[in-house]
Amino acid sequence: MSPRVAIVDFVQTEHGGHLHENVQELTFGVVRKLMDRVGIDRSEIGTMISSSADYWQGISCSNSYYYDSAGGNLKSGSKVGEDSVFTVIYGMMRILSGHYRTALLVAVTKCSECPSEHTLSNLCADPFFHRPVGINGVAVAGLQARQYLERHSPPTHAAAQVVVKNRSNAAKNPYAHVRSTVTVDEVLSSPTVAAPLRKLDVPVTSDGACALLLAEEGTARDLCDDPVFIEGVGWNVDRSLVGDRDLRRGSLHKASAMAYGKAGIRDPGKEIDVAEISETSSYHEILWSEGLGLCGPGEGWRLATEGLSSLEGTLPINPSGGLFGANPQVARGLVRVGEAYLQVLGEAGDHQVPNVRKALAHSVHGLGGQSHSVVILGH
Amino acid sequence: MAQAVAIVGTGQTECGKRSDVSYPELVHEAVTRAFEDAGIGPEDIDAVVAGSMPPAMEGVNNPHLYLAGAMGAYGKPLMRTATCGSTGISLAHTGFYHVASGMFDTVLVVGAEKMNEGDPQGTMATVADPFFQRPFLAGAPGIFSLQSNEWAHRYGIEEKRVRMAAAEISVRNHNDALRNPYAHIRIRTTIEDVLTARIIAYPVRLLDVCPASDGACAVIMASQEKAGKLGRNQAWIKGVGYCGEQAFFGEGDKVVWKSAINAAKSAYDQAGISNPLKQLDVAEVYNPFTFQEMLFYECFGFCDFGKGCELVEQGVVMPGGELPCDPSGGVLCTNPIGATGLQRVAEVVLQVTGRAGDRQVPGAKTGLAHAMGGLDQFNGIMIISNEL
Amino acid sequence: MAEESRILTGYVSLPYKWAMGPATTRFYEEFRKKRIMGSRCGKCNRILVPARSFCSDCFVETDEWVEVSQEGSIRTWVLINFAYEGQPKEPPYILAILDLDGADVGLPHFVGGFEMKDLETVEEKVRIGGRVKAVWKENREGYILDIDYFEPID
Numbered sequence: 001m002s003p004r005v006a007i008v009d010f011v012q013t014e015h016g017g018h019l020h021e022n023v024q025e026l027t028f029g030v031v032r033k034l035m036d037r038v039g040i041d042r043s044e045i046g047t048m049i050s051s052s053a054d055y056w057q058g059i060s061c062s063n064s065y066y067y068d069s070a071g072g073n074l075k076s077g078s079k080v081g082e083d084s085v086f087t088v089i090y091g092m093m094r095i096l097s098g099h100y101r102t103a104l105l106v107a108v109t110k111c112s113e114c115p116s117e118h119t120l121s122n123l124c125a126d127p128f129f130h131r132p133v134g135i136n137g138v139a140v141a142g143l144q145a146r147q148y149l150e151r152h153s154p155p156t157h158a159a160a161q162v163v164v165k166n167r168s169n170a171a172k173n174p175y176a177h178v179r180s181t182v183t184v185d186e187v188l189s190s191p192t193v194a195a196p197l198r199k200l201d202v203p204v205t206s207d208g209a210c211a212l213l214l215a216e217e218g219t220a221r222d223l224c225d226d227p228v229f230i231e232g233v234g235w236n237v238d239r240s241l242v243g244d245r246d247l248r249r250g251s252l253h254k255a256s257a258m259a260y261g262k263a264g265i266r267d268p269g270k271e272i273d274v275a276e277i278s279e280t281s282s283y284h285e286i287l288w289s290e291g292l293g294l295c296g297p298g299e300g301w302r303l304a305t306e307g308l309s310s311l312e313g314t315l316p317i318n319p320s321g322g323l324f325g326a327n328p329q330v331a332r333g334l335v336r337v338g339e340a341y342l343q344v345l346g347e348a349g350d351h352q353v354p355n356v357r358k359a360l361a362h363s364v365h366g367l368g369g370q371s372h373s374v375v376i377l378g379h
Numbered sequence: 380m381a382q383a384v385a386i387v388g389t390g391q392t393e394c395g396k397r398s399d400v401s402y403p404e405l406v407h408e409a410v411t412r413a414f415e416d417a418g419i420g421p422e423d424i425d426a427v428v429a430g431s432m433p434p435a436m437e438g439v440n441n442p443h444l445y446l447a448g449a450m451g452a453y454g455k456p457l458m459r460t461a462t463c464g465s466t467g468i469s470l471a472h473t474g475f476y477h478v479a480s481g482m483f484d485t486v487l488v489v490g491a492e493k494m495n496e497g498d499p500q501g502t503m504a505t506v507a508d509p510f511f512q513r514p515f516l517a518g519a520p521g522i523f524s525l526q527s528n529e530w531a532h533r534y535g536i537e538e539k540r541v542r543m544a545a546a547e548i549s550v551r552n553h554n555d556a557l558r559n560p561y562a563h564i565r566i567r568t569t570i571e572d573v574l575t576a577r578i579i580a581y582p583v584r585l586l587d588v589c590p591a592s593d594g595a596c597a598v599i600m601a602s603q604e605k606a607g608k609l610g611r612n613q614a615w616i617k618g619v620g621y622c623g624e625q626a627f628f629g630e631g632d633k634v635v636w637k638s639a640i641n642a643a644k645s646a647y648d649q650a651g652i653s654n655p656l657k658q659l660d661v662a663e664v665y666n667p668f669t670f671q672e673m674l675f676y677e678c679f680g681f682c683d684f685g686k687g688c689e690l691v692e693q694g695v696v697m698p699g700g701e702l703p704c705d706p707s708g709g710v711l712c713t714n715p716i717g718a719t720g721l722q723r724v725a726e727v728v729l730q731v732t733g734r735a736g737d738r739q740v741p742g743a744k745t746g747l748a749h750a751m752g753g754l755d756q757f758n759g760i761m762i763i764s765n766e767l
Numbered sequence: 768m769a770e771e772s773r774i775l776t777g778y779v780s781l782p783y784k785w786a787m788g789p790a791t792t793r794f795y796e797e798f799r800k801k802r803i804m805g806s807r808c809g810k811c812n813r814i815l816v817p818a819r820s821f822c823s824d825c826f827v828e829t830d831e832w833v834e835v836s837q838e839g840s841i842r843t844w845v846l847i848n849f850a851y852e853g854q855p856k857e858p859p860y861i862l863a864i865l866d867l868d869g870a871d872v873g874l875p876h877f878v879g880g881f882e883m884k885d886l887e888t889v890e891e892k893v894r895i896g897g898r899v900k901a902v903w904k905e906n907r908e909g910y911i912l913d914i915d916y917f918e919p920i921d
Binding site for chain 3: 020
Binding site for chain 3: 399403404438448451453493509
């Protein structure tokens with residue numbers, strides 16, 4: 001039997017629209033708190049893997065600015081871009097190699113300090129064909145939403161229901177940035193931004209940081225009473241040019257198949273008890289739910305309208321409020337893993353889902369979900 | 380324990396100003412050559428690792444996603460690693476852990492940079508934080524000149540002597556680069572040329588400084604089982620080490636430089652190296668600036684502290700010496716930064732498998748590849764041998 | 768912490784010179800002549816637009832250039848109705864992925880040539896599967912915006 005890697009603890013900031021600590025102070029804050037809670041000294045940390053993005057920090061080689069404040073001084077480490085779920089995957093690889101017993105994972109983004117996500121995601125488009133016509137994150141999200149509407153004809157309130165659910169969950173999450181609730185009418189009457197997407201269909205961006213400690217099984221049992229295990233990871237990349245892709249299907253099914261294969265999951269809709277999904281827009285939660293196989297193709301919208309994905313439903317999605325609660329671009333992926341961990345542990349507080357045995361965390365980066373990553377956690 | 384990891388193929392582009400191709404086409408060139416070298420195709424690859432300098436270098440955000448097609452990565456797991464100047468060695472480490480963890484059998488690792496498309500020094504100035512350091516640090520040369528001056532002063536090394544040793548390193552690297560078909564700067568220089576070249580940032584003169592290059596490098600790693608099936612040109616990763624330090628330049632000691640010392644020590648411990656000068660046959664030391672190379676000799680244990688100049692003067696690190704350094708011509712002559720550390724790995728692989736052509740170090744069995752990055756913050760090492 | 772954080776305002780502005788490479792260079796030379804070119808992959812037989820030097824799926828060089836139609840159908844579309852820094856034109860405007868006749872992949876470009884008062888009037892004019900035709904600018908410089916937009920021709 002291959003060795004197992006577990007999560008020992010997780011700490012996040014109270015995310016906000018404009019946190020007044022700088023990036024060094026944010027990373028120091030979460031790492032210091034994590035070490036205090038676990039009760040370990042920095043000398044006991046094996047390696048430090050962080051995630052951030054240079055464009056999202058306004059400081060190039062972004063980890064050079066916080067390497068020591070994130071606990072990495074005179075340690076072996078690395079930085080993975082541009083989705084912090086990769087810290088989990090790379091940290092796990094380093095532990096499985098036998099070189100390290102523990103891996104400290106740190107992620108940080110202060111969206112309030114950068115140009116808007118619309119400007120920065122336009123820079124993800126190639127300079128020759130896509131950038132000049134304004135391809136960016138929200139534009140591709142709109143193109144995907146239009147395709148979904150046309151093909152599956154969900155009722156108009158379906159996507160709005162996702163927003164209402166997630167905002168209502170976020171109101172119960174003390175770490176969320178946006179903690180006010182909205183109604184379906186408010187979503188549907190908000191101005192169009194990338195029609196069919198309206199202003200409230202798209203999460204605002206946030207400032208935030210988080211830290212998570214991984215350890216191999218034996219060390220994890222020494223450090224905590226109740227380690228939560230990583231049962232499977234998967235990630236996959238789609239084609240670069242948006243026009244070359246099937247924007248409905250993408251590569252998520254490949255990422256999830258890899259993770260499910262490792263975790264021995266055959267029927268994710270039944271076996272997964274809770275999912276934290278990076279819903280970069282209302283329709284993306286629907287689309288990604290289908291890509292993850294949590295429901296059949298074209299059925300994703302029913303999860304929200306029939307209440308299945310609500311906190312009390314049979315398959316709660318984003319009990320933390322998801323990105324509608326807090327959206328610190330690069331750090332949001334590790335927040336998803338952290339929230340999924342809290343759910344398995346049973347310590348998610350007011351947004352706890354009862355009896356969670358297996359939880360799924362998902363993250364995404366690139367235009368229209370060019371890259372997806374999936375982590376399965378369990379006891 | 381870690382699964383053994385082999386390097387079964389390398390591919391490099393010719394470097395320089397490569398305006399003849401787009402960024403993806405440049406990457407495609409290196410990847411295609413790595414496939415040819417390994418005798419496999421993209422269908423044999425289980426996962427891909429890619430990296431480069433800050434995306435602002437080429438002005439494309441999420442560069443790994445832009446380059447995914449050029450690497451044959453569609454439908455595969457792709458991860459980006461980026462650690463500034465040490466990106467290339469961090470990429471090699473990431474690829475190593477993909478296989479050493481037992482998660483993958485065959486992994487493609489790609490580093491690339493197209494520095495002529497942007498403003499390299501302008502981009503690198505944004506590595507410094509905007510509150511304290513950005514207004515002062517004049518791109519890369521400023522930092523390394525500060526470090527070199529401190530080193531020479533600490534050990535009371537006469538300025539003339541340091542300059543002469545640095546000039547010999549410059550001439551050695553330029554001569555070596557003439558024998559490396561992938562090198563960017565291909566000129567013959569003399570000691571006199573180096574000593575009288577224009578000052579860039581004292582004591583660094585024009586011929587003490589690396590160029591800004593366009594280039595890409597690809598390396599294919601495989602598990603022992605997979606490598607056995609391929610059965611050709613295998614090199615083995617014997618040790619990896621990496622260490623990072625403080626963001627504030629003034630905080631750490633950059634002469635007895637802990638990140639460099641620690642990175643080498645970890646890699647040596649894994650590889651069973653106690654006397655690097657004797658046990659290593661070749662070293663590709665990351666030397667964007669000639670002066671800094673001597674400091675690395677000391678931190679890597681090639682000699683005692685303060686004695687770096689002697690290794691040059693006695694010919695130890697020169698062609699034909701006990702430990703020839705930078706037979707590729709080094710970073711001094713070729714520096715597409717995101718690829719640079721990986722080029723060090725590729726060159727050591729070519730050396731220990733006896734395929735380095737005119738620049739072959741005779742009988743090389745074990746070599747060291749190194750890269751450095753951040754604001755003099757990060758050092759990474761990989762030890763590669765032709766024996767498992 | 769008692770004090771609010773002060774904000775340091777700064778700009779990072781850097782110039783770029785992107786090498787197009789041979790395939791994109793030729794593609795845009797043909798644009799000057801109002802021709803939209805694709806390249807065929809000899810392995811999967813797809814016509815790739817814009818034309819490119821290699822097929823990423825098959826990982827082989829493309830080997831044949833073919834002209835594709837100036838007309839095609841809308842795969843999907845979005846109405847952009849908000850402003851941000853670095854935007855290509857004043858909102859509102861329509862961005863679409865177009866399947867040009869003869870091409871096997873989609874080309875993102877603008878759909879326009881009519882007034883976009885509100886979503887309802889736009890939805891009468893633009894639909895998935897709707898036919899469009901390229902409208903070229905008089906002065907062409909060999910760039911994607913040599914096509915001003917694609918106009919609905921249903």
